[in-house]
Amino acid sequence: MSTILNQLAQYARVRVAADMEENSLDVLRQLCTGGAAPVREPFQFEKTLRKPGVSFICEVKKASPSKGVIAEQFPYVQIAQEYEQAGADCISCLTEPKWFLGSDEIFQEIRANVDTPMLRKDFMVDEYQIYQAKLMGADAVLLICAILNLEQLKKYLKLCDNLCLSAMVEVHNEQELQMAAVVGARIIGVNNRNLRDFSVDTGNSRHLRALAPADALFVAESGIQTVQDVHQLRQIGVDAVLVGESLMRAAHKSKMLHKLRGDR
């Protein structure tokens, strides 16, 4: 596992421990079963990605480990609303606070202002975070193979199913793709970013597309900057692309989204 993922996972454990001091896992479970979570259509994220054509998951993020601060100005609700109005299929929102400068509050404020299916993008290392995501009104969570073992991955996928949350299982290489296939992941995200040196290569999606289970949804993540990138990914049959930086840096996000989609 890369050093940065180690650090992100380690800090996520610290965050979970601190959050547990306020609310135990049992409390969160009870809140979920007691109907405290915002009402959302079950598995809406997955259903949305199943529609024909390439879907766009548009990301709201202020910063990242590889790029530092990406958006000095960060009117996150306005950004999410602009994505929604421009026809984003889903929204990804970082909640990791230290490197991405995200937060649960940012996620919840956005949730209260858009209806588009939302992915809680964080470094999930404990089931506690999945209950948190449900209570925040998430439609989906990210499960990163590189920071989970097979038993955890299976357990978290089952929990997501019980909570009617979609799970996007992120892989970087053939070995992790195999892990995702073994657990029967219904959404597989291939990250094009090499987390050792932060280089991005959409060739990683192209390579792994052919090896992925045909019935799983296939999402290409990271480094998507041009309509040509999207076109190439469309040609190899990806179901969705997850786009962060190129939208976050665009002054006119709706124009950029239309451009990436190749709209006239």
Ligand SMILES: O=C(O)c1ccccc1NCC(=O)[C@H](O)[C@H](O)COP(=O)(O)O
């Ligand atoms: O982006 C990073 O620097 C990074 C480092 C370590 C773990 C994850 C990281 N990024 C998370 C993502 O997966 C991206 O935010 C997402 O795929 C969008 O990528 P991009 O369009 O290149 O901003």
